[in-house]
Amino acid sequence: MKLFLKSALAAAVLAVPSFVFAAEYDVDAAHSSADFSVRHMMVSNVKGSFKVMAGTVNIDDKDITRSTVQATLDAGSINTNEPKRDEHLKSADFFNTAQFPTITFKSTKVAKAGKNLKVTGDLTMHGVTRPVVLDVVGPTPEVKDAFGGIRRGVEATTKLNRKDFGLAWNKALEAGGVAVGEEVTISLALELTPRKAAAPAATEPAKK
Numbered sequence: 001m002k003l004f005l006k007s008a009l010a011a012a013v014l015a016v017p018s019f020v021f022a023a024e025y026d027v028d029a030a031h032s033s034a035d036f037s038v039r040h041m042m043v044s045n046v047k048g049s050f051k052v053m054a055g056t057v058n059i060d061d062k063d064i065t066r067s068t069v070q071a072t073l074d075a076g077s078i079n080t081n082e083p084k085r086d087e088h089l090k091s092a093d094f095f096n097t098a099q100f101p102t103i104t105f106k107s108t109k110v111a112k113a114g115k116n117l118k119v120t121g122d123l124t125m126h127g128v129t130r131p132v133v134l135d136v137v138g139p140t141p142e143v144k145d146a147f148g149g150i151r152r153g154v155e156a157t158t159k160l161n162r163k164d165f166g167l168a169w170n171k172a173l174e175a176g177g178v179a180v181g182e183e184v185t186i187s188l189a190l191e192l193t194p195r196k197a198a199a200p201a202a203t204e205p206a207k208k
Contacts, residue, residue: 022062025152025192027055027071034073037185038162048080048089050103057154057192059139065110069119069154071190073103094167100127119156128165134158139192149193156188 032052037045055071076097078089090097107121108131117136122129138154145151161182162168 022060031191051077
């Protein structure tokens with residue numbers, strides 16, 4: 001009987017999926033960034049950024065390939081340090097932020113790549129969803145901030161063709177070439193804090 005119980009217990013332990021070792025984190029929008037770079041006038045690179053609105057990262061330290069990530073950016077926050085250009089980028093020629101106010105990413109696969117990771121996921125931008133692959137460094141080990149809170153970090157980069165997402169506006173140059181490059185380099189830096197458990201719902205006092 002004892003042997004049977006030991007065998008049953010061992011089987012139960014082995015059957016428990018590895019996500020029980022996972023920890024869920026929220027993206028700290030105030031300490032995270034989403035930057036991009038694109039060729040301009042065939043002579044230089046214009047750099048810009050979006051505000052990170054929110055995100056969650058589920059990290060399984062026992063099996064990192066079972067981890068997941070999703071994040072949302074504010075498309076209307078696009079900033080290239082040139083107001084007129086930013087207004088054009090928000091217009092229907094580019095992001096059409098009135099109709100498509102957010103940019104989202106949701107992972108579908110995490111794979112090891114040496115010391116780093118390859119994270120495949122669905123990127124939705126300008127109403128178009130396409131798969132992209134992020135080159136990810138991290139997640140870092142947990143550290144305590146100045147207030148005793150726990151933090152981790154991840155950094156990710158990728159390149160994409162803006163025309164794949166319907167961002168096709170351009171203008172030919174007299175000297176040859178076009179005003180805006182098609183390839184866009186994206187860099188993400190996310191700071192993570194442990195997700196807090198939801199507060200229990202308040203109960204009404206029993207009626208007498």
